[in-house]
Amino acid sequence: MLTYIARRLLTLIPMAIAISFLIYLGLDLTPGDAVSHMIPPDVIGTMDPERLDELRESLGLGKPFLVRYWIWITGVLQGDFGYSLAGGVQISKIFLDRLPATLELSCAALVISTILGSILGTISALTRGTFADQALTVVGMLGVSIPEFFFGLVAILVFALNLGWLPVGGRTLPGYDSFWDRLPHLIMPALVLSIMMTAGVMRYARSSMLDALSRDFIRTARSKGMPEWRVNLLHGFRVALTPVIVLIGFRLPVLIGGSVIIEQVFQWPGIGKEFLSAVRSQDYPLVMMVALFSVMAVLLASLIVDILTALIDPRVRLGD
Amino acid sequence: MTDRTPGPDPELALSVRDLKTYIYANNRCNRALDGVSFDIHRGKTLCIVGESGCGKSVTAASILQLLPELSRIEEGEIVYHGAEGPVNIERLKRNGRRMRAIRGKEIAMIFQDPMTALNPVYSIGFQIKEMLLYHTRLGKRARHAKAIDLLRSMGIPLPEKRVREYPHLYSGGMRQRAMIAIAMSCDPRILIADEPTTALDVTIQAQIFELMDTLKREQGTAIMLITHDMGVVAELADDVAVMYMGQIVEAGPVGQVLRNPLHPYTRALLESIPVLGRGKNQQIRAIPGQTPDPYDRPTGCQFAERCRYRVDACAEMPPETQVSSSHRVRCWRHREFMADAAE
Numbered sequence: 001m002l003t004y005i006a007r008r009l010l011t012l013i014p015m016a017i018a019i020s021f022l023i024y025l026g027l028d029l030t031p032g033d034a035v036s037h038m039i040p041p042d043v044i045g046t047m048d049p050e051r052l053d054e055l056r057e058s059l060g061l062g063k064p065f066l067v068r069y070w071i072w073i074t075g076v077l078q079g080d081f082g083y084s085l086a087g088g089v090q091i092s093k094i095f096l097d098r099l100p101a102t103l104e105l106s107c108a109a110l111v112i113s114t115i116l117g118s119i120l121g122t123i124s125a126l127t128r129g130t131f132a133d134q135a136l137t138v139v140g141m142l143g144v145s146i147p148e149f150f151f152g153l154v155a156i157l158v159f160a161l162n163l164g165w166l167p168v169g170g171r172t173l174p175g176y177d178s179f180w181d182r183l184p185h186l187i188m189p190a191l192v193l194s195i196m197m198t199a200g201v202m203r204y205a206r207s208s209m210l211d212a213l214s215r216d217f218i219r220t221a222r223s224k225g226m227p228e229w230r231v232n233l234l235h236g237f238r239v240a241l242t243p244v245i246v247l248i249g250f251r252l253p254v255l256i257g258g259s260v261i262i263e264q265v266f267q268w269p270g271i272g273k274e275f276l277s278a279v280r281s282q283d284y285p286l287v288m289m290v291a292l293f294s295v296m297a298v299l300l301a302s303l304i305v306d307i308l309t310a311l312i313d314p315r316v317r318l319g320d
Numbered sequence: 321m322t323d324r325t326p327g328p329d330p331e332l333a334l335s336v337r338d339l340k341t342y343i344y345a346n347n348r349c350n351r352a353l354d355g356v357s358f359d360i361h362r363g364k365t366l367c368i369v370g371e372s373g374c375g376k377s378v379t380a381a382s383i384l385q386l387l388p389e390l391s392r393i394e395e396g397e398i399v400y401h402g403a404e405g406p407v408n409i410e411r412l413k414r415n416g417r418r419m420r421a422i423r424g425k426e427i428a429m430i431f432q433d434p435m436t437a438l439n440p441v442y443s444i445g446f447q448i449k450e451m452l453l454y455h456t457r458l459g460k461r462a463r464h465a466k467a468i469d470l471l472r473s474m475g476i477p478l479p480e481k482r483v484r485e486y487p488h489l490y491s492g493g494m495r496q497r498a499m500i501a502i503a504m505s506c507d508p509r510i511l512i513a514d515e516p517t518t519a520l521d522v523t524i525q526a527q528i529f530e531l532m533d534t535l536k537r538e539q540g541t542a543i544m545l546i547t548h549d550m551g552v553v554a555e556l557a558d559d560v561a562v563m564y565m566g567q568i569v570e571a572g573p574v575g576q577v578l579r580n581p582l583h584p585y586t587r588a589l590l591e592s593i594p595v596l597g598r599g600k601n602q603q604i605r606a607i608p609g610q611t612p613d614p615y616d617r618p619t620g621c622q623f624a625e626r627c628r629y630r631v632d633a634c635a636e637m638p639p640e641t642q643v644s645s646s647h648r649v650r651c652w653r654h655r656e657f658m659a660d661a662a663e
Contacts, residue, residue: 216436222386223431224451224502225423228415235439242441314486315440 005307012299017073019295024069027284076292082285084278091289094274101171102270105259106252108190113197114248120198121205121244122237128210136202143199152192152265159188169267189266193259197251205244212240242313249305253298332401333510333542334360334383334427339396339410341375341382350614352378354566355396357640358559360510363536365543367553367574369589370563373611376546379563380512383544384423385414402426402509425455428503429512433519434495438487444471444498445483448505455506470501474531493524500531510542511535517552529556550593554578559646562586565611565622568640572647582649582657584627621651629653 039047056062060071075082081091124136160168169189172182212218213236221235260272267273271290278286310316341353353375360366368376381387383398398409400422412419423429431437438447448467452458458466464483471479474497487495496516503511513532517525533556535541545556553560553574560578561571562585570583581587591605609626612618618625624634633652640650643658651657 216431216433217439219386220431220437220499220502221439222415223384223423223429225420225425225454226450227420227454238441239439313441314443315488 001310004310005303008303008306012303015299016292016296020073020076020292021069023288023291023295024072025065027288028065028068030282030284072288076289081289084286085283086278086281086286091286094286095271095289095293098269098271098274101268102259102263102272104171104186105189105193105263105268105270108186109194109197109259110248110252112190113194113201116194117198117201118205118241118244121202122209122232122240124202124206125209125213125240126232136206140199140203143195144203148192148196149261149265151195152189152262155188155192156265169265171269189262189268192265193262197248200251201244201248204247205240208240208243209236212236215239238312242309245308245312246305249301249308252301252304253294329361331361331363332359333362334401334544335399336379336383337397337399339379339382339398340394341378341387341391342394343378343388343391345390348615351617352391352566352614353382356563356566356568357396358561358568358571360542360544361558362509362542363540364558365532365536365545365556366559366561367545367547367557368561368563369547369550369553371548371611373614374563375566376548376563377514378566380429380514380544380546383409383512384427384429385409385412385419386423386429387414400426400510421455424451424503424508425506426508427510427512428506428508429514430496430499430503430516432515434492434499435519437499438495440487443484443486444490444501448483448498448502451502451505466505467501470505471498474498474501474504475527476501492520493527496520496524496528497531500528500535504535504539504541507539508541510544512544512546514546515548516545532556550578550589562589565614565617567622567650569623569651570647570649572644576644576647580658580661582643582647582654582661583623583651584629584653584657585623588626588628 053062060068063071072082079092081095083089084091084094120136120140124133124140127133156168159166166188167185169185171185213232217239218231218235221231226235259268259270260276262268263270263272264276271293275287275290277283278290335357336359337357339353339356340351343350343352356375356379358366358368368379370376378387378391382393385393387393393410396410400407400409402422407418407422409419409422412422438444442450445464445467448470449463452463452466456463468479468483471482476482476494476497482490487498490498499516511532516532517528520528529552532543532545536543545552547553557574559572560574561568562577562583563569564585570577570581570586577586578590581590585607588605588607592607594604595602607626612622612625619637620635621627621638624630627634631653636652638650638652640648641654642648643654
């Protein structure tokens, strides 16, 4: 098991390098460069082209593409993420500031949607064909098909503006920094972010559970005189769990992507919001790092999924 | 209908009387079991034979109330004769406490396909110990030791190691042995085996049957074996019941029924068996026609349409007739067949 994890981690390295190269290449191909962004457009026209080249040279932009990539990637590997073009702040500092907020939001949404989705899906499967099942199915379809920002706006309108139960947005108020102070701020964005995934997990858990319940070993368990809760949960749900775990794992990166919009709606000071403004202001070093970070999240998520699958399903054998 | 022997028979394990189980689908009703009666005795094997869809498995499922959701025992009774007196199973709540106390503990069951009947995410040991946990008072260690003993007595090598393994590491024959180990873990009085070897190859089949035969002899377990293989019947059965379209058309001690079949369907089944060594040109008489639509059954004898000996009387349902103390048949012309046999 440990050797398997180690080996999987090692195979992540070439993949990460290849993807980082593609990200760098893609952004290099976009029109304009750092200089054209640093200097206002009306000034650039009046400037001496030689001075511009000098500036490019001093920023390292005159070097060949591969050399520039090498400088960037070795820097990243050493923990030097470079500087944001907007404001010249260290990118590592931006990450340190913003990442905890994003992770807090995504993890809360992940936990909510996993638990809620599995429970509702199981209830739906066990009450198949009844009113409860049909109601959950309709709610699930709505949850999957209505975009999150809409839920976000409605939630702000109802719970923050009309009822005044929860704050409109932000992560904290100045001077109120404890977890309990922050919790009310977290509730709405986390719930809204988890809606779509809860609905997805619920639909998936339902069909997975129905599939498990129709299998022969369920009849075997009944024939052994096991009580219904044990037949349904220990024998049915346990088997239904594997595909659900896989689904949740692969939704993990989507959660980070989804938080870009939700962070914007709720003014949540996370990476997603930073990413959006970086793209808007052509802050390429920052865009690259956020993209790289998302890619690493995807790779790690797939590794975690594999390990979890192996832990809960003995038929999946990790090469040992 | 059979006459009940006066006074309780100490060897009687289960008696089914005029059982009717109907299955409903799309607002239609399939009278899957239409008046089935039989007895199972301790230390004896009753074989139930018949082609696919004749109600063999529904009979087994009715006894343990493991029927599909849209089906119901409509009439008749299933009486289990346990240590604490007779219990009318058909009156128990389907998944209720008393039904569950009988399942596994008093009447255990093994299924057709051992590949799918075991839960893939739990070890074999867990699936045996689960049974002991619910039906015995053994402690944790005792359960583990008992699970190992059971596997050993089923002829599984290295049981100490195998008990921790998952079903996918077992071969088909081994899985069926493990399945029997689970079924036998609480010393049930009755073992129901629903075509236990259909999914296994012939050598394994012989081993599994030998195992079941040993259980019957050594522990006095009453066995109800469902099969469609007349060879198996000849080899293992003490009694045999031939089913067709939800009815038992002929039943009796295996020697009488096989040597002296009185129902045309039993005869047809026996004639349709290829015999090893007779070469490929041997006459195998397939039964002509098809089984009727279960939702649209003939009103008379169910087999009439395919029967060589059909007469006008067959438009009426023939009664079950006792031709000897233990041999009964449901055919209008059984007297003629008896006379033939006597010649």
